[in-house]
Amino acid sequence: MDPRLKRILPKVQKPARYTGGEYNQTVKDKDQVELRCALCFPDTYEIGMSNLGMRILYHTINSMPGVWCERCFAPWEDMETELRAAGLPLYALESGDPLKDFDALGFPIGYEMAYTTVLNMLDLAGLPVRSADRPDLLPLVFAGGTSCCNPEPMADFLDLMVIGEGEALDNEVLELLRTAKREGWTKQTYLRAAARIPGVWVPSLYQPEYDEDERFTGLTPLSGAPETVTKRIVEDFENSPFPTKQIVPSTEIVHDRVNLELFRGCIRGCRFCQAGQVYRPVRARSAEKLIQQGIESLQATGYQEITLSSLSSSDYRELGQLCDGLLDYCVPRSIGLALPSLRADNFSMDLMQRVQKVRKSGLTFAPEAGTQRLRDAINKNVREEDLLESCRVAFAGGWNNVKLYFMLGLPTETDEDVVGIAKVAEDVYRLWREHAVNKARGVRITVSTSCFIPKPHTPFQWAPMVTKEEYLRRVKLLRSSIRSRAIVYNWHDAETSEIEGVLSRGDRRVGAVIEAVWRKGGRLEAWSDFFDHARWMAAFEACGVNPDDYTLRPRAAGEPFPWERVNMGVTRRHLWREWELTQEDRLSPDCRAGCVGCGARALLGCCPDHDVEMGGESA
Amino acid sequence: MIEAGTKLRLRFAKEGRAVYISHLDLMRTMQRAFLRAGYPLKYSEGFNPHPVISILLPLGVGAASVCELMDFSLTAPLDEAELPERLTAAMPEGVRALEVYPGGRKVKELKWLELEGVFEYDARDPAEMAAGLRDFFARPSIVITKKTKRGTGESDIAPAIRFLSFSPDEKRVLLRGVISAQEPTLNPEHLANALRQLAPELAPDFAEFRRLEVCDAEMKVFR
Numbered sequence: 001m002d003p004r005l006k007r008i009l010p011k012v013q014k015p016a017r018y019t020g021g022e023y024n025q026t027v028k029d030k031d032q033v034e035l036r037c038a039l040c041f042p043d044t045y046e047i048g049m050s051n052l053g054m055r056i057l058y059h060t061i062n063s064m065p066g067v068w069c070e071r072c073f074a075p076w077e078d079m080e081t082e083l084r085a086a087g088l089p090l091y092a093l094e095s096g097d098p099l100k101d102f103d104a105l106g107f108p109i110g111y112e113m114a115y116t117t118v119l120n121m122l123d124l125a126g127l128p129v130r131s132a133d134r135p136d137l138l139p140l141v142f143a144g145g146t147s148c149c150n151p152e153p154m155a156d157f158l159d160l161m162v163i164g165e166g167e168a169l170d171n172e173v174l175e176l177l178r179t180a181k182r183e184g185w186t187k188q189t190y191l192r193a194a195a196r197i198p199g200v201w202v203p204s205l206y207q208p209e210y211d212e213d214e215r216f217t218g219l220t221p222l223s224g225a226p227e228t229v230t231k232r233i234v235e236d237f238e239n240s241p242f243p244t245k246q247i248v249p250s251t252e253i254v255h256d257r258v259n260l261e262l263f264r265g266c267i268r269g270c271r272f273c274q275a276g277q278v279y280r281p282v283r284a285r286s287a288e289k290l291i292q293q294g295i296e297s298l299q300a301t302g303y304q305e306i307t308l309s310s311l312s313s314s315d316y317r318e319l320g321q322l323c324d325g326l327l328d329y330c331v332p333r334s335i336g337l338a339l340p341s342l343r344a345d346n347f348s349m350d351l352m353q354r355v356q357k358v359r360k361s362g363l364t365f366a367p368e369a370g371t372q373r374l375r376d377a378i379n380k381n382v383r384e385e386d387l388l389e390s391c392r393v394a395f396a397g398g399w400n401n402v403k404l405y406f407m408l409g410l411p412t413e414t415d416e417d418v419v420g421i422a423k424v425a426e427d428v429y430r431l432w433r434e435h436a437v438n439k440a441r442g443v444r445i446t447v448s449t450s451c452f453i454p455k456p457h458t459p460f461q462w463a464p465m466v467t468k469e470e471y472l473r474r475v476k477l478l479r480s481s482i483r484s485r486a487i488v489y490n491w492h493d494a495e496t497s498e499i500e501g502v503l504s505r506g507d508r509r510v511g512a513v514i515e516a517v518w519r520k521g522g523r524l525e526a527w528s529d530f531f532d533h534a535r536w537m538a539a540f541e542a543c544g545v546n547p548d549d550y551t552l553r554p555r556a557a558g559e560p561f562p563w564e565r566v567n568m569g570v571t572r573r574h575l576w577r578e579w580e581l582t583q584e585d586r587l588s589p590d591c592r593a594g595c596v597g598c599g600a601r602a603l604l605g606c607c608p609d610h611d612v613e614m615g616g617e618s619a
Numbered sequence: 620m621i622e623a624g625t626k627l628r629l630r631f632a633k634e635g636r637a638v639y640i641s642h643l644d645l646m647r648t649m650q651r652a653f654l655r656a657g658y659p660l661k662y663s664e665g666f667n668p669h670p671v672i673s674i675l676l677p678l679g680v681g682a683a684s685v686c687e688l689m690d691f692s693l694t695a696p697l698d699e700a701e702l703p704e705r706l707t708a709a710m711p712e713g714v715r716a717l718e719v720y721p722g723g724r725k726v727k728e729l730k731w732l733e734l735e736g737v738f739e740y741d742a743r744d745p746a747e748m749a750a751g752l753r754d755f756f757a758r759p760s761i762v763i764t765k766k767t768k769r770g771t772g773e774s775d776i777a778p779a780i781r782f783l784s785f786s787p788d789e790k791r792v793l794l795r796g797v798i799s800a801q802e803p804t805l806n807p808e809h810l811a812n813a814l815r816q817l818a819p820e821l822a823p824d825f826a827e828f829r830r831l832e833v834c835d836a837e838m839k840v841f842r
Contacts, residue, residue, distance in 0.1 A: 001636070007825050009639055010681040016644060021636030021712035023652070250640045250648050250711045302651030302709070334668055 001096060008082040016251035017045035018079060020071075020093030023248045024300070026058070027094055028068040035178045037061055037069045037104040038092045042117035043526060045073040049247070050255035052309065053108055053145065053166065059243035060167040067174055070094040070102075074117050074524060075124070083124060090124035099125035104140045104177055106170065107158075109147040112503035113496065113526040115154060115514045118143070120523035122157070129515065131159050131204060137187040140177055144170070148201070149231075149278050150456040152219075152562035153506040153514060155203035159187070160194055162201075163566055164231030165264075167241060169199045195225045199232035201566065208508045208562070216507045218560045230567040233603050237264055237283035244296035248303070257305035257338070258297040260290055262322070266311035267591035269598070271379045271578055272368070272410065274455035275311055278568040280600035282591060287318035291325035298335060306330065307338040315590075362401035363394050369410060370420025377412050377585045379459075379578070384424065391428050395435040400443045402428060408474045408491075409452040409466035411582055418474045421447065422481035429484045447482070448490045449475065451497035455504050456563040457570060459578035462555040465501045468494040495533040496525075501551040502540075507562040510550070512543045569600035621697040621721055624661065628723035628842070629706075629716060632685040633678060634829075637713025642677040648711060649674075649689065655709035658702070661692035675726055676800055676833065679808060684830035688841075690723065720842070729800055729841045731781060733832040734807055736794035738785075738823035745787035751821045752785040752792060755814065763813045776813060779805035792823070800833060 001019075009015040030036075039057055041048030048054055048071075061069035070092035075083060083090065089098040099105055105125070107118050119129045122141065128134050131141065143154065144162040151161050162169045173194060180190040195202040205225035209217045221227055234240040242261065249256070263284035266276040285293075294306055306326065310316065323337065330337050367382055369375045375382060391402060406421050425447050432443045451471045454460045466474075471494040482489055502510060516539035524530040540547050555561075557576065564572075574597065581588060588596050595601075621627065633640070640648060650670050653660050660670035675688040699719050706716035740748055755761075761777045783796035798805045807828040814822040833841045 006827075014641075015639040015680065016641065019636040019639050023648075023655070023709070023711045025712075248648075248651055248711075250637070251644045252647070300655065302654035304650070304654075334662065 002088065002091075004086045004088045005091075005096070008079070008086055008088070012079045012082060013076060014251055017073070017249075018075065018093075020096070022250050024245050025094055025247050026062045026069070028062075030068075030095070032066070033068045034066040035064075035068075035104070035174060035181065036097075036102045037067060037106060037174060038072050038099055038102050039069060040072045040099065040105050040107050040118075040121050041074070042107055042109060042114040042121060043074055043111075043524070044076060045249070045251075046253040047526075048073045049249050049253045051108065051110070052259050052261060053110070055243055055246055055259075056241065057106070057108065057166045057170060058247075060241050061170055061174065063241065064171055064174065067178070068094075072099060072105075072121070074121055077524070077530070080120075080124065080523075089126045090121060100127055100139065102139045103181060104138075104142065104174060106166075107141070107143040107145075108166070109143050109145040109154070111526055112147050112153070112500050113531070114147070115503060116518040116522040116525055118154070119157060119515060119518040123518075129518070130156055132156070134159070135187065137177075137180060137185060137190055140187075140190070142173065146274065146278060149274075149566055149568050150504065150506070150561075150563040151201050151203055151206075151566060152208065152508045153503055153510040155206070155208075155508050156511040156515075158203060159191060160200060160202050162232070163199050163229050163568075165233050168232040168234050169197070172197050173200060192223055192225075195223075199229060201229045206565065216560065216562060219562070219565050221565070228565045228567045231278075231569060231603070233281075233569075234264070234283065235604055238285050238289060242293050244293055245300045246297065248301045255307070256303070257307050257336075258294060258301060258303045259307055259309050260294050260297070261285070262290060262308055262310040262313055262316045262319075264310070265600075267315050268312055268381060269379050269578070269588050269590065269596065270368070271377075271459040271582055272407065272452060272455075273311075274458050277458050277570050277575075277598075279311065280569050280598060281604060284316065287322040287325060290322055291329075294326050295329050298329070304334065305336040305338065313339060362403060363391075363399055364403040364405070365390070366405040367424060368405070368407050369413070369417060370406065370422070370424055371417045373585050374410060374413060374417040374420070376587050377582050378410055379581075379588055381587065381590060384427075387424070388427055388431055392431050392435050395432045395443075396437060398437050400432070400436065400438070400441050402444070403446045403448065404428070406447065406449045407452040408449045408478070409471050411452075411460060411463040412585070413474075415474075415477060418477050419481045421449070421478055422483075425482060425487045426484060429486050432486075443486050445484075445487045446490065447478075447487060448492070449478065450492040451494040453497050453501045453504060456561065457566075457568045457575070459575045459582060461505065461561065461575065462557070462559075462579050464554045465498070465551040467552065468498055471497075496528075496531055498547065498551060499525075499531075499533070499536050502547045505550050505562070509543070509545055513539045513545050516542055569598075569603045571599035574598045621699055623694055623696050624692055625697075625721045626723075627691055627693065627697070627719055627721055629689045629691065629702075629719045630842075631687045631689065631717055632683075632715040633687055633713060634683045634685070634715075635713035637711055638681055638683050640711070640714075641680050642674065645714075646672065646674065648714070652706060652709040652711075652714075653691075656706045658697070658706065659694045661694050675729065676732075678830065679806060682807065682828045682830065685717070686830050686832050688723070688833065724835070724841055727801070728835050729833055730802075730836040731797050731834040731838060732800040732830060733797050733834065734795075734828055734830050736796075736807060736810070736826060736828040738792040738794060738811070739825040740790060740792070741824045745790060745792050748821060748823075749785040749787040749792045751818070752783075752794075752814075755818050755821055756780060756783045756785075756810075761813050761817065763809060763816050765809070765812075774803075776805055776809055779803050783810075794828075797834075797838070 072092050122129050142160040143158045144166045148161045191202045194200050205222045206219040211217050265279045265282035270276050368380045454463045475491045662668040672691040702719045703716040760775050762775045779799035781797040786793050811826040835841050
């Protein structure tokens with residue numbers, strides 16, 4: 001260990017997150033390694049080690065002979081101060097070697113508010129933040145993750161982006177880098193060659209164009225870069241790599257448990273949901289495989305809790321069989337099974353009671369909108385009677401803690417919809433009074449609202465956001481509509497949402513704002529501790545960027561988007577059709593009820609109206 | 620073979636990168652390591668069952684040790700000769716299981732701690748420092764201010780020091796000593812704190828410690 005680091009660690013909070021050395025970490029012989037890569041997660045260790053994508057990529061990259069992939073996370077404020085004071089550059093956890101000596105630095109970016117942290121980590125590593133200021137090939141600075149589906153805001157900082165699922169693509173990018181390193185290619189040569197790998201986006205090979213009103217008009221591909229880049233996906237999800245020998249952190253992390261991924265994609269087509277659109281098509285693992293992976297993971301880690309993860313776990317066809325199989329293993333060993341993201345419409349007493357055998361947690365539902373009209377307009381296929389029936393069953397089964405999540409500011413929302421949220425909560429409360437088995441214990445109904453943010457590659461990419469003032473007016477209206485004391489109302493601030501709104505649908509000019517905010521100290525801004533709205537406003541001003549132009553302006557049907565040349569599988573034609581259905585309050589069927597022809601099936605090379613299978617081959 | 624349910628004591632080392640694992644995190648790490656190694660820990664009974672494990676003398680973050688003791692029981696018979704290697708293989712880097720045996724002496728009979736330490740001086744002469752340190756720790760009374768849960772308190776650490784020696788090398792002073800582990804407990808960090816408070820000219824730029832052995836009141840090895 002670096003003697004400078006040894007002196008720093010006793011001074012910072014939770015030093016174990018900066019040391020590496022955890023059980024199951026991968027260590028390779030440096031002399032036998034040709035290419036060294038570090039996955040640099042732009043948030044803390046506790047968040048990054050809880051990220052399943054990070055764990056999958058660590059495993060798939062390390063499966064390459066001669067390539068060693070290590071980890072790095074953003075230091076907390078105290079550690080950053082100490083590192084800078086000691087002149088110690090940011091390092092990778094396994095070897096302790098400085099990041100600037102690596103061949104490739106990969107940033108998984110799942111959230112736009114992490115952008116400033118990416119810049120800060122590059123700076124802490126001793127690297128210039130702009131790609132153009134890093135003339136050498138090595139280290140290659142690349143990124144992937146959901147946020148890259150709009151590559152423009154971070155275009156000036158990253159050498160390369162991988163579009164889609166990293167485990168389908170990262171190894172090809174690194175294999176080419178190995179060749180480039182061995183043969184001494186220039187950065188330019190490498191990037192032009194890499195741009196020919198399907199799914200690779202090289203930002204410097206796309207020139208943004210603006211008209212005389214400074215409105216974005218499109219991206220021009222340079223040097224033979226492809227017209228569009230189509231995301232890569234894992235086609236055979238059943239047999240795709242899943243690490244059962246996962247690293248077990250020696251200090252507590254946010255999701256300190258085994259995380260089983262049931263399926264990727266979502267059969268629902270909620271129009272506000274970016275994940276539901278960009279992870280299509282749906283691909284599931286069989287219950288048999290999942291039970292085996294779950295048991296192997298529990299044995300290899302010693303974890304005492306396992307959770308099922310996916311975008312909508314109750315849509316998994318073999319959920320009952322899967323839970324039974326896992327419970328057979330878990331119950332005798334006092335291992336907890338947690339079931340997040342259940343939908344209100346097919347929640348069953350049976351499943352609840354089976355899971356309850358081990359641990360009884362609170363119930364969470366996300367109706368998203370307060371009236372059936374608006375739920376139909378956003379294509380949230382949840383009917384109020386299903387939600388209420390689920391709650392009735394839950395209360396009769398002894399639950400007394402329900403959380404309800406909603407959004408304010410959704411397209412077409414009226415005051416009637418806002419007041420409707422209070423009505424839903426009051427109805428849930430009424431059901432508790434009628435059906436609770438033990439009223440003496442009381443009930444807690446929590447209503448949370450956040451501000452709707454339109455995201456690229458969704459039907460709502462054309463929609464304006466509401467202003468902060470309007471959001472707060474709706475918050476007040478809702479608050480005054482809630483009468484019962486058993487209902488607790490929490491609302492998220494709209495200031496972060498406003499910035500996230502700009503970054504989500506931003507073009508390359510927003511990059512200058514990101515840099516300006518970072519230069520004024522911005523980083524870790526997903527944490528309210530470090531988010532500073534005024535700093536963003538000052539940066540918009542200084543860079544001559546009007547945030548309202550990105551958040552409040554309705555987009556025209558044919559308007560070019562900065563993410564136009566990225567193909568996430570779902571076609572623009574389909575998204576526009578869904579946007580039109582929104583105006584008519586009309587639902588679209590989910591993938592099981594009928595194919596809407598979104599286009600994503602083409603990624604599997606299948607006939608687009610082929611029936612979607614869920615729960616493996618036998619389903 | 621040791622019968623299931625027998626009270627067992629594990630002696631283990633915590634060194635290298637593992638010195639930054641906190642006591643609470645180490646308890647969690649132990650539970651998981653036993654599971655990974657296939658040793659079923661005995662759980663408490665009651666509403667919220669948890670493994671009954673107890674680490675005798677919690678070790679501060681940053682300090683190393685080759686003499687940590689932990690009490691536990693298993694629900695299966697144990698081949699004690701096999702445990703050190705198998706359990707170590709299931710541990711994070713830096714934690715090594717050394718031996719396991721049934722029973723063990725009562726915790727209250729543990730009294731003295733043998734330790735070594737390193738005082739680093741960046742710009743001072745180690746030989747001069749060592750001489751100063753010998754004089755300082757020979758004082759009959761060394762009263763320091765400690766932070767406690769109820770604000771600050773004063774405490775004389777001299778009676779808790781049985782023996783300390785200092786030997787200089789190139790840039791450091793090496794410390795060997797025996798201090799009180801219990802009643803009163805002296806955290807070795809307070810040796811450096813005493814210097815910072817009472818003799819800043821002798822205070823090291825960095826100090827680290829390693830527990831070597833635990834002993835009873837008669838300085839016999841405690842097991």
